[in-house]
Amino acid sequence: xxxxxxxxxxPLLPFLGAVAGLLLGRxxxxxxxxxxxxxxxxxxxxxxxxxxxxxxxxxxEAATELTPTGSVPIDLALYIDGFAALVAVLVxxxxxxxxxxxxxxxxxxxxxPSYAALVSLFTSAMLLVVYSGxxxxxxxxxxxMGICSYFLVGHYWETPEARAASLKAFLVTKLGxxxxxxxxxxxxxxxxTFRITGVLGAVASGGIDHPTLIALLLLAGVxxxxxxxxxxxWLPDAMAGPTPVSALIHAATMVAAGIYFxxxxxxxxxxxxxxxxxxxxxxxxxxVGSALAALAQDDIKRVLAYSTxxxxxxxxxxxxVGDRGSAVFHLLSHAAFKALLFLAAGTVIHAAGTNSxxxxxxxxxxxxxxxxxxxxxxxxxxxxxxxxxxAGFFSKEAVLVAAEHTALGDRTVAPxxxxxxxxxxxxLTALLTAAYALRLWLRTFHGRGAEAPDxxxxxxxxxxxxxxxxxxxxxxxxxxxxxxxxxxxxxxTPTLTTAVLGTGLAAAGAVIxxxxxxxxxxxxxxxxxxxxxxxxxxxxxxxxxxALRLPHPAEDPADPxxxxxxxxxxxxxxxxxxxxxxxxxxxxxxxxxxxxVRFLDREVVDTYVQAAGNxxxxxGWLVRRAQTGNVQTYLSALLAGSVVLAIVAVALANxxxxx
Amino acid sequence: MILAxxxxxxAAQAVRAAGAAEEHGFLSPTGVEIAFVLVGLVTLGxxxxxxxxxxLVHAAxxxxxxxxxxxVEYLLLTAEFIAWVQVLIYVGSVVVLLLFGxxxxxxxxxxxxxxxxxxxxxxxxxxxxxxxALVWVVVDAFRTTWIDLDGAVQGSTEVSGESLFRHWxxxxxxxxxxxLAALVGAIVLSRKKPSDQxxxxx
Amino acid sequence: MHLAYPAVLxxxxxxxxxxxxxxxxxxxxxxxxxxxxxxxxxxxLVAFDVWLRDTLHAGQALTLFTIAIAAAEIGIGLAIVxxxxxxxxxxxxxxxxxxxxxxxxxxxxxxxxADETPTGEKAEATA
Numbered sequence: 001x002x003x004x005x006x007x008x009x010x011p012l013l014p015f016l017g018a019v020a021g022l023l024l025g026r027x028x029x030x031x032x033x034x035x036x037x038x039x040x041x042x043x044x045x046x047x048x049x050x051x052x053x054x055x056x057x058x059x060x061e062a063a064t065e066l067t068p069t070g071s072v073p074i075d076l077a078l079y080i081d082g083f084a085a086l087v088a089v090l091v092x093x094x095x096x097x098x099x100x101x102x103x104x105x106x107x108x109x110x111x112x113p114s115y116a117a118l119v120s121l122f123t124s125a126m127l128l129v130v131y132s133g134x135x136x137x138x139x140x141x142x143x144x145m146g147i148c149s150y151f152l153v154g155h156y157w158e159t160p161e162a163r164a165a166s167l168k169a170f171l172v173t174k175l176g177x178x179x180x181x182x183x184x185x186x187x188x189x190x191x192x193t194f195r196i197t198g199v200l201g202a203v204a205s206g207g208i209d210h211p212t213l214i215a216l217l218l219l220a221g222v223x224x225x226x227x228x229x230x231x232x233x234w235l236p237d238a239m240a241g242p243t244p245v246s247a248l249i250h251a252a253t254m255v256a257a258g259i260y261f262x263x264x265x266x267x268x269x270x271x272x273x274x275x276x277x278x279x280x281x282x283x284x285x286x287x288v289g290s291a292l293a294a295l296a297q298d299d300i301k302r303v304l305a306y307s308t309x310x311x312x313x314x315x316x317x318x319x320x321v322g323d324r325g326s327a328v329f330h331l332l333s334h335a336a337f338k339a340l341l342f343l344a345a346g347t348v349i350h351a352a353g354t355n356s357x358x359x360x361x362x363x364x365x366x367x368x369x370x371x372x373x374x375x376x377x378x379x380x381x382x383x384x385x386x387x388x389x390x391a392g393f394f395s396k397e398a399v400l401v402a403a404e405h406t407a408l409g410d411r412t413v414a415p416x417x418x419x420x421x422x423x424x425x426x427x428l429t430a431l432l433t434a435a436y437a438l439r440l441w442l443r444t445f446h447g448r449g450a451e452a453p454d455x456x457x458x459x460x461x462x463x464x465x466x467x468x469x470x471x472x473x474x475x476x477x478x479x480x481x482x483x484x485x486x487x488x489x490x491x492x493t494p495t496l497t498t499a500v501l502g503t504g505l506a507a508a509g510a511v512i513x514x515x516x517x518x519x520x521x522x523x524x525x526x527x528x529x530x531x532x533x534x535x536x537x538x539x540x541x542x543x544x545x546x547a548l549r550l551p552h553p554a555e556d557p558a559d560p561x562x563x564x565x566x567x568x569x570x571x572x573x574x575x576x577x578x579x580x581x582x583x584x585x586x587x588x589x590x591x592x593x594x595x596x597v598r599f600l601d602r603e604v605v606d607t608y609v610q611a612a613g614n615x616x617x618x619x620g621w622l623v624r625r626a627q628t629g630n631v632q633t634y635l636s637a638l639l640a641g642s643v644v645l646a647i648v649a650v651a652l653a654n655x656x657x658x659x
Numbered sequence: 660m661i662l663a664x665x666x667x668x669x670a671a672q673a674v675r676a677a678g679a680a681e682e683h684g685f686l687s688p689t690g691v692e693i694a695f696v697l698v699g700l701v702t703l704g705x706x707x708x709x710x711x712x713x714x715l716v717h718a719a720x721x722x723x724x725x726x727x728x729x730x731v732e733y734l735l736l737t738a739e740f741i742a743w744v745q746v747l748i749y750v751g752s753v754v755v756l757l758l759f760g761x762x763x764x765x766x767x768x769x770x771x772x773x774x775x776x777x778x779x780x781x782x783x784x785x786x787x788x789x790x791x792a793l794v795w796v797v798v799d800a801f802r803t804t805w806i807d808l809d810g811a812v813q814g815s816t817e818v819s820g821e822s823l824f825r826h827w828x829x830x831x832x833x834x835x836x837x838x839l840a841a842l843v844g845a846i847v848l849s850r851k852k853p854s855d856q857x858x859x860x861x
Numbered sequence: 862m863h864l865a866y867p868a869v870l871x872x873x874x875x876x877x878x879x880x881x882x883x884x885x886x887x888x889x890x891x892x893x894x895x896x897x898x899x900x901x902x903x904x905x906l907v908a909f910d911v912w913l914r915d916t917l918h919a920g921q922a923l924t925l926f927t928i929a930i931a932a933a934e935i936g937i938g939l940a941i942v943x944x945x946x947x948x949x950x951x952x953x954x955x956x957x958x959x960x961x962x963x964x965x966x967x968x969x970x971x972x973x974x975a976d977e978t979p980t981g982e983k984a985e986a987t988a
Contacts, residue, residue: 627960628958628961629957629958629959629961630776630778630955630958631954632776632778632882632883632955635882636778636782636883639785639789639883640781640784640785640788643785643789643792644788646792646796647788650795650796683863685863692863695862695866695867696866699866699870702870702874703870703873703874703877706877706878707877709881709893710877710880710881710884710890710894710897715887715889715890718893719893722896725897725900726900729874729903733907736867736907736908738907738910738921738924740921741903741907741921741924741925744928745900745903745928748928748932752932753931756935756936757889757893757935757939759939760892760939760942760943763943763946764887764888764943764946764952765946766887766889766952773886774885774887774890775884775886776886776953778883778884779884782879782883782884785879786876786877786879786883787876789875789879790873790876790877793872793876794872794873797865797868797869797872798865798868798869801864801865801868804863804864805864806863806864806911808862810914813911813914813918813921814911814918814921819918819921819922819925822917822922823922823925826922827917830922834930837933838932841933841934841936841937842933842936844937844940845937845939845940846940848940848941848943848944849939849944851947
């Protein structure tokens, strides 16, 4: 088979799997698991084959016109360069891991068939986005991902949090998607085509007339999808979905779609220095803010969610300094270790029977109960904190190096101000990242108190996947020398200055956190055991659904995050009150306007309606009074009327005759 | 169609008669006119008493006077056959029927205070308005019209019978069917139901 | 003879009949008034027939028909009145009010709302 055929099969297979899974979900439950795992696995394998054949060389292109639209044609186009090939491999691998993990995690969930089909559909859409060479087709995948995310976040729709979270995720991303769509149209109008190659060619020949406007419109969609400030608020709430969904959609793939899209169209953004600056500032605020918020969260998944936002900020920062190679590099390594973190967190929640860090810090021996999750999570946290030689170190260094080069004027793709912004924010975030990673690790696995309950070994489907993902988290960075060829060719290897700075800061953050933790642990007594789920032996998905509803324990004085953040802790734990700001700025006015409309409708418009009805009723009452049932009165009226009519007729005739 | 044709023919005759009317004023009435007006006053008075009297049986008897007066008026208009039919059917049978009806419904003999309904003022107003309008229109239209009574007799039995059985046979026969239907209807309506009889026996 | 004499007499008789129909309570008296109205029409028919010297004598023939129909009518009418009297115990027209619109059905069927009736009717009639 040609590479093109294989590439077409890659998004198609999960799609067919999703359709088959939805159709057979009820009638043939035995087929659901193979239908969920095998197409995704095959797609991953094919993606690897495609990547090998592409080999980082010349981009593979194929196109067939989908429909003649008159002005701007829409093509069914493939465009596979090094970025696309590698990201597709990543999506396939993570999706396969998540599907396998889900077979264990949601083993007894009654809605597993639809869940698996939606994950397959999502995988297909993401692969479509990755491979598509046409912006319209890309948008199709983009929107399918959005709706899949909506359904999967709302998987536990019995809980109000999940319902609210799914709606919020959908609406906030849509808020970005509307300008995104307008931006796409504007871009296509300027470039005369939806084909990415055509757009890039138009950029190269200076054919884009409004680069700043287009770039800013597209950035809104990217910010919505990739959870960048100020549209990031949906991501922490989206953790109300099942953990595998968080791992796949809200850590590894969908949120990376915005970064990937920007990377593909980076020349368009690079046309506008303003857009690059906006992107840099956005990335910097996102990085630092989310790292602070992560340090204050109590829910293990929310910590990871904020950490995802922060890492996406790194990628956005890399794009802001015009280095898409390092951005996608970080995307790949982050996807590996963040998916691992989430899946491990799912295991932890299952084992501990709670998703609260405070509750976990009051039970000892959790690490012994789930050694697989303990070790893999340690690896992933080290990668997250960018400790050499783990994957995160190399990719983060690549970002910092790009920022440093831009700041110092070695690279001229982006303004130097953007470089400085990203560099300073990135270094500060490195410190905070190490701090919250260590806090998470210490509080999860090194609690003091009652022994953690023993639920036996975790299913093999869950633990094996953790180890599979631990491999890239551990070793992906070592491939850095080979990766240059796949991307733009910029060197991705770390330089001494940034390596020392970044690692030093990370180490400093870790040391401070450890010291604070030791001090606090020595000073405060062991807290009472926090609430657990009632049925800890149930299968993992049910435990998590129950844990989501548990109240979080009150403030814990032993929390190093509290001591480190000081007065900032309250706002940070609440996401810097951004939701409240949105509520005051948007929700309240809209509600007020709605109540005004309601008032106008009820009190003003309805008054007319009711007056019409009442007048008819009143007339009816009057007429009813006349219905006495006495025939003589009826006849009197009849004859009187006839007489009057006759007189009028005669008078008129006389008048006419007289005239 | 036949009717319409003859009516136009008759209208032509009316135009001729109008010329004769100019010779006759209202201030110099003929003897027939005087008789007509006198009998008319009696008729009208009897009719008024009929509709106003409080004694129900008297009303029927005053109706006889009114209908008889009308029969005289028909005679004065040379409609001899109609006059006798009037006397025969109205005075002879209809009034007798009405008297029977009064008796069967146990109408009170003597003055009954509630012979008129409370609708009286309205009825009077409507009747007066109708009378005024009709008289005004009629007088306005036929002020100068003159009926020539001196020619051939218009309503002798011979003439009436001839036209009735020559030109009006079909409606006449249809009318007989109607009368039969009325006969059957009246019998059916006034017959007592078996259940009613049972109740009365008990 | 002036045509105005019988015509005016007929009009007045008709008006008297109208008054009787509208004002009398007893159904048989109402039937009498109807007879008066019919006779007024008959007088008109005869008078105009004589005036027009119609060769078909349509007026007189119609008068005969009217008389016959009046006889039939009085027969049927009396039968109906008799039946009503038998069923209801009365032949008073203003007590036969089964078709009245009565939201408050507890008031007595006869004179409860008779007070308003004329004024209401007048308003209705002049409107």
